[in-house]
Amino acid sequence: MPRGRFRITLGSRAITVDDIGLGVLLAQIHDRDEHRRVPDLHRLRITMYEDQDQxxxxxxxxxxxxxxxxxxxxDDVRYYYGQGYWHEIGAWHLETLREELHELLTATIDITIPVWTKGPKLTSGPKKGRDSHDEDxxxxxxxxxxxxQLFDKKNIVTSFYRGGGLEICDVxxxxxxxxxxxxATTSAPLSHLFAQAVNAVTALRTDKDVAKKFRDRIARHNPDHPMVRDIGTLKVVFAILLNEGEEITTDSLFAFSQISLVRSLIKLRTMNTEVRVVAIKRQ
Structure with a gap:
């Protein structure tokens, strides 16, 4: 079976994909009778993985x-459908959510994120025709x-995190x-990003083997890095190229991503972790 970060199962049929979008979901039920499509979509199961080895x-x-x-x-009430249910979000709750996000999205940040420039198109291989300046x-x-220090594709492998291992961060x-x-051009990649960060921080806080191997790898590259001595207060930085370089605001960020981000923010804060969001510029 081809590898991918998402496994979609409906009955005995299973596929793997690198991204989840409306088209992918609808393709799984398009051959069903009209009255069966929503129930079958509810039966469909999606598993998200850290790595392409699943x-x-x-x-x-x-x-x-x-x-x-x-x-x-x-009027002053917004009805939001997400996670399989309709939710009524009153004006007060919506305003509180937006205030939380506005504070997060406008917070200062001390790191430098370069511009993500467009590159020449690839002329061969499985990614022929795609931009050569990809995420890697x-x-x-x-x-x-x-x-x-680069950590993309440098996963931590332990007796628990076997196979592809655990991805802590990209850098x-x-x-x-x-x-x-x-x-990201849809909410799915961001949901994966936020969940991955929560998973990584949880492992660093609760799994001594993961924490030790991560610190050892840092030490081999930079023995003077402060994290070599102690994993104290962590800082998660979500660096996002939204569409083609949009500013990230409460108006531009996808609705589902806003809720996912706030939920992840709450979880990360309970683990002594600061969170920042930075918009990547595009040229």
């Missing part, structure tokens, strides 16, 4: 309907800076920043 799941499996998002506004290229650009910053990079 050895480390990121949380429990979810239903297909969990990935549908809709918003309807009436950009992570290397970030890590080229003094004091930064480690000079002041213990776990920099997590994602290019």
């Amino acid at each position: 050895s480390v799941p990121v949380g429990p499996e979810t239903r297909g309907t969990d990935w549908l998002v809709a918003e309807v506004e009436s 290229w950009f992570n290397h650009r970030v890590a080229e800076q003094a004091g930064y 480690l910053g000079p002041d213990c920043e776990l920099i997590c990079v994602k290019k």
Whole structure:
């Protein structure tokens, strides 16, 4: 079976994909009778993985309907469909959510994230026709800076995190920043990004083997890095290229991503972890 970060199962049929979008979900039920499509979408199961070897799941499996998002506004009440249910979000709650996000999205940040430039199109291979300046290229650009260390595809493997291992971050910053990079035109990649960060921080806080191997790897590159001595207060930085370089605000960020981000923020704060969001510029 081809490898991918998402496994989609409906009955005895299973596929793997690198991304989840509305088209992918609808393709699984398009051949069903009209009255069966929504129930079958509810039966459909999606498992998100840390790695393309599908050895480390990121949380429990979810239903297909969990990935549908809709918003309807009436007077001062907004009705939001997410996680398979309709929710009524009153004006007060919505304002509180937006205030929390606004504070997060406008907070100052001390790291430097370069511009993500467009590159020449690839002329051969399985990615022929795609931009050569992909996420792998950009992570290397970030890590080229003094004091930064590349961790993309350098997963931590333990007796528990076997196979592809656990991805802690894409790049480690000079002041213990776990920099997590994602290019996103839909909410699905961001949901994966936020869940991955929570999973990584949880492992660093609760799994001594993961923490030791991570610190040892840092020490081999930079023995003077502060995290070598102690994993104290962590800092997660979500570096996001939204569409083609949009500013990240409460208006531009996808509705489902806003809720996912706030939920992840709450979890990370309980683990003594600061969170920042930075918009990647595009040229």
